[in-house]
Every structure is written in C-alpha cells, then in structure tokens.
Amino acid sequence: MRAPYDLILVGAGLANGLIALRLKQVRPELRVLLLERGNVPGGNHTWSFHHSDLTPQQRAFIAPLVSHRWEGYTVQFPRYQRTLRGGYASVLSGVFATRLLAALGNDLVCNMDVRSVAPTSATLADGRRLDAMAVIDGRGERPGPHLTLGYQSFLGQVLRTRTPHGLTRPVIMDADVAQGEGYRFVYVLPFAEDVLLVEDTHYVDGAGVDLPRLRTHIAAYLQAHGWQDAQLLREEHGVLPITLAGDPDAFWQERAAQPCSGLRAGLFHPTTGFSLPEAVRLADLVAGQQRLDAPALSSAIQAHARACWRRHxxxxxxxxxxxxxxxxxxxxxxxxxxxxxxxxxxxxxxxxxxxxxxxxxxxxxxxxxxxxxxxxxxxxxxxxxxxxx
Ligand SMILES: Cc1cc2nc3c(=O)[nH]c(=O)nc-3n(C[C@H](O)[C@H](O)[C@H](O)COP(=O)(O)OP(=O)(O)OC[C@H]3O[C@@H](n4cnc5c(N)ncnc54)[C@H](O)[C@@H]3O)c2cc1C
Structure with a gap:
C-alpha cells in the first residue's frame, strides 16, 4: 500500500523549511508534511550569509526570504579596520515563518512534538504513527561523542536607537573589544537608520552561555558608541558548534539509514557554525533526487555530507x-x-x-x-x- 505522504519533514527549522519551499517550487505534486514542535516554524533567529556563499540561482531562490541586504561590510581589529566589498544579507525567522505558512498551508503542523523518527515513519508524542516514503530528521543539533567541538556562543539584541546610529553597512567582526576566555567580537547589523542588531560573540570551549554577562558586554558596547539609551526590541541567543575533529564513519553509523538535514546531518560551516548556505545546497540536492524513498535519500544526503566533511x-x-x-x-x-x-x-x-x-x-x-x-x-x-x- 502506498504511504500517505511522500515526505515527512520533522522540525520546521531552517534546513527542513528550505527543503519544503524548494520542493513546493519544483515538485509541487509531492505530498509533503512538515511537523514542528514550537508554535511557529523557524524559531527566533537572524540568519545571515555572504552573497558569494551562493550561486545566482540559489540567491534567486532565497531572495523572497531576505529582509535586509547590504553592499559591503566592515571588520575591525586593534591594528586596522577594513571595508570589504562583498554583499551580505539577512533572513529574519519571522519572514521565513510567514512564507512557509503561506506555501505549506495545512501541510505545516506546529505544536506537534515528534517522539521518535525512523526512515519511513514519525511517531508523535501522543503515540500516533505517521508513515511516508521517507522521513527527514531536521530537529537541529544532536550532541554526541563523534565530533570534537568548540563553540561560538552569542547573545544578540535588536535595538532602536534614539537618534540615527550612522552605520550604513554591517560590522561583522569588531574584535577591538576586551578579550575573554576565548576569541571575542561584536557583530552589528544596521536594519534601519535607527535599528541595530548588536551581538556579543565568544569562541569558547564549553557549550554554556552566560546571558547576564553578555548583556553587560552589550550595554558597555552601546555606551562606548553613544547608543546607551537605545530601546530593546528583541533578543536572540545561540551556541553554535565549531568542529575541531571527528569520526565521520561513527557519526553516520549512529544515524543508521535515517535521512537527516541541517545541523543533525553535520551540515554547517566548520569555522563559523553558520548553516544557511549548506541548507540551501541541501534543499537543491533533495529537490533534484530522482528517487525520494528513504534508502535513496539517506545515501544521497550521506554522500553529500561526507564530501563536505572531506572538503572541510x-x-x-x-x-x-x-x-x-x-x-x-x-x-x-x-x-x-x-x-x-x-x-x-x-x-x-x-x-x-x-x-x-x-x-x-x-x-x-x-x-x-x-x-x-x-x-x-x-x-x-x-x-x-x-x-x-
Ligand atoms: C540565534 C541564532 C542565530 C544564527 N545566525 C545564523 C546566521 O546568521 N547565519 C547562519 O547561516 N546560521 C546562523 N545560525 C546557525 C544555524 O544556521 C542555525 O542554528 C539553523 O537554524 C540550524 O538549522 P537546522 O534546520 O539544522 O535547525 P533549526 O533551525 O534549529 O531547526 C530545528 C527545528 O526542529 C524543531 N524540533 C526539535 N525537536 C523536535 C521534535 N521532537 N518534534 C518536532 N520538532 C522538533 C525545533 O523546534 C526547530 O524548529 C544561527 C543560530 C542561532 C541559534
């Protein structure tokens, strides 16, 4: 008997969301179901990327999701400041959620906790089992012993300044700040003439994040730039994996023949922990597969991830x-x-x-x-x- 779905995507985060959007564009006949534990898809993120990370076709695909784009960005170090010409862009998770809801309609179900995932079925928290030709597990990072990691931990605040802040392009690394127990920099994105995202970022050995301390750092940074009376609009924080070494055979053995996406498949930039470009590439790969049954999909994703591992x-x-x-x-x-x-x-x-x-x-x-x-x-x-x- 034919399974009721071609694909079930578990976790409506960045990777599975982009797969769903790409499939809607190029394979609209497929029956795709997207299940998300949270009450909105995409969580609370600002996902940024360099234009040169993507091909022109990939940029065209992501364009409707982009809220901000800039020509050029700056880096600041104790010994110099440099402006680079390359384009930079940000996707806000709110826009991502709106687009995904519009494209998927009832095939996106939020507040749906999935208890377990197998290559052709997903078992919900209430015990119901849903079957598909293939299930892609995109539930985010799964910590395990097969990768040795460092971490990039950060807190970002979106702020409205009382007067125009004067920044016209992102400062993607301001390392001219006091250093802590690891590499520290501040990341600043100007969203409007009086709106900024200011992120305090640390490359640290452990996965913990001390939010009160990071808030103090941001307050000091705002003070130093004359933005101390800015109004806080939103906060986001994260701890991103930075890969030092690993055992890819054991990593994939642990996943058996389960198709995975995003961080769960180890698909992120090893030095920045960013994963938007990898997620776009994976969406292309999945949409281009002739066969979308679990064994075919799992081996295609694994071959792709292993090739990335070797390149990295x-x-x-x-x-x-x-x-x-x-x-x-x-x-x-x-x-x-x-x-x-x-x-x-x-x-x-x-x-x-x-x-x-x-x-x-x-x-x-x-x-x-x-x-x-x-x-x-x-x-x-x-x-x-x-x-x-
Ligand atoms: C605040 C923040 C900012 C970031 N900024 C950038 C950036 O600028 N550029 C960039 O490229 N990368 C960025 N990253 C890193 C990376 O791109 C993100 O972590 C990205 O969201 C990872 O994609 P993913 O699809 O693997 O996981 P996620 O996007 O985290 O998606 C996983 C989804 O699975 C859901 N889920 C988990 N368990 C279950 C379950 N049992 N049942 C159902 N659903 C479940 C979660 O609720 C979540 O929605 C950022 C990360 C964070 C945290």
Missing part, C-alpha cells in the same frame, strides 16, 4: 589552531591576520571552497600563535583529542 579538513585544522594553540586572549590575532588577506580568498573561505593556493597563503608566514603549539594543533586527531583529560 583544512577548516578543522584552523579551528584547532584557534582553540588549542596560544593563550585564549590572544586568539583574535589569528582572525586579524586572516582578514588582512585578499578579498577573493576571504570569499572562497566563507563559501567553503578555498583553493590549494588559498590554503598555503593562509598558513604561510609566521603564525600569530606559538609555532610548536600551532603545528601540534594542526596535526591533532579526533582520537588524540578524545584521550586528553
């Missing part, structure tokens, strides 16, 4: 240098040096496609952290890091 080896090495070499309060120097490199190289780095020449360029010269520690961090493996006390 260089990034994991750099992350180990950032997290394991030198004193935590000196780690900003790694980023300061990186942002001094040519802009096309920086764009390829964020898009996840540095060339061999780029890699040599990034690693050449005197490392900004002690040489011996930098080399041993580059050579460390998942197994050796697991053995560390």
């Amino acid at each position: 080896g260089f990034f994991r090495g750099l992350n180990r240098m950032l997290f394991l070499a030198g004193r935590p309060q000196d780690r900003w120097q790694v980023m300061q040096r990186f942002y001094g490199l040519p802009e096309p190289l920086i764009e390829r780095f964020y898009a996840g496609h540095p060339t061999l020449r780029d890699k040599l360029r990034i690693l050449s010269g005197k490392p900004p952290v002690p040489v011996f520690e930098a080399c041993s961090a580059l050579l460390a493996s998942h197994a050796s890091l697991q053995r560390k006390p």
